[in-house]
Amino acid sequence: MIKESSSPNSGSSGNSGNGTELKIVKNATCTFCGCVCDDIELHADDVRIHKAVKACVLGKAWFLNHTAERKYPDALIDGKEATVDEAIEAAAYHLYKADMPLVYGMSNTTCEAQKECVALADQLGGLLDSHTSL
């Protein structure tokens, strides 16, 4: 599900400067701005994207600045590091306890996650809103 490499779109590979093979993803989709350009060619190794062909200035920054490194803690509770399981339990507890919880954002995420967010607001009897209202 995560890897697209089996599809005919992204099976080929290129060569990076340091000799390791780069995976090429053709017709990748950029979700930085609302244009959602879907003709980007990404050259990536396991950790980072090295090249984003056809992407604009903003798109290049978007693709090249995100890596697969573990840069941040999995989760934080009150600013202290925690596991994802603990954080999920804490999140559920606080949202459930609230009388009027708000579910907000949903811009830089997938439609599949957005659908889960609608279900969350529905289940909580809370408020649901996106960047559109800004």
Add this chain to the structure above:
Amino acid sequence: MYWGGNPAECHPRHFTKYTLMQKSKFLPRGRKDRTMALVDIRATKSAKAADIFLQVRPGKDFEMITILRAMVKGESIPESQIAETGLSLETLEDLVARMKAAKFGAIFFGMGLSMTRGKHMNSAALLTLAAEMNAFTKFVAMPMRGHGNVTGADVIMRWQTGYPFGISFNRGYPRYNPGEFSTVDVLVRGDCDAAFIIGADPGATMPQPAIDHLAAIPTICLDPHVTHTSKLAKVHITTAPAGIAAPGTGYRMDEIPLPLKPALNSPYPSDEEVVRRINQAIAKMPDWMPEGEPPMVLSQV
């Protein structure tokens, strides 16, 4: 027509990929077959790409749209009202004539229209102008969406609830009222007592009273980075960045769904997985509506 937006800097490929340069069956000469008008309060970089630039006086967008609507219908406008917009009668007459002469007009409006004096009333007026133009020619209007998948959020909420944003489920069914249920208003008034923030950083973008309220209540934040919001939040969960390390679907601003093709594998879970697990955890708790109490209906109010 672009209104209150700066695509040259904010949506760099909008001209070349979508609106101006593309050659098509009916516009074989691409840019030469099109006219671009820009309405803004100052000459941004986008003004260089425009055939006509109309510099509207700040905060007078609503007045200008209303005047255009009247002119489209052939009504006469007092000189003083036109002067208020900072534009001349000739300029506006020229614009209206070009709009009516177009075979297919499209208005793209940005935050310069929707976030300035008049706010959503400006957007409503512009949409009405586009609708009324259809008495003469084909005309559409579309907001210039900033972040990646805001359009997807609109579409998903419309599909699931019937409304695009500003929704409340507090009676057990969805209700829509921007101004009452929209986030900035809710936060500034201090209406909500917990917040779940995903794919957004209100801690960096919202007015200070809204941020103060977010810091005062339990806030849960899902983001690929530790953001300003994460720092004031009770709970932060790091997730995989959508489209880069998490698969899924994203909507283009003209509501075309596109599959995301992640190039990396993230050590973090996807937003979808985390929200689903929070949903499952909440589902184990008793229903929020007291046992045996039916949802409030209008006759009981």
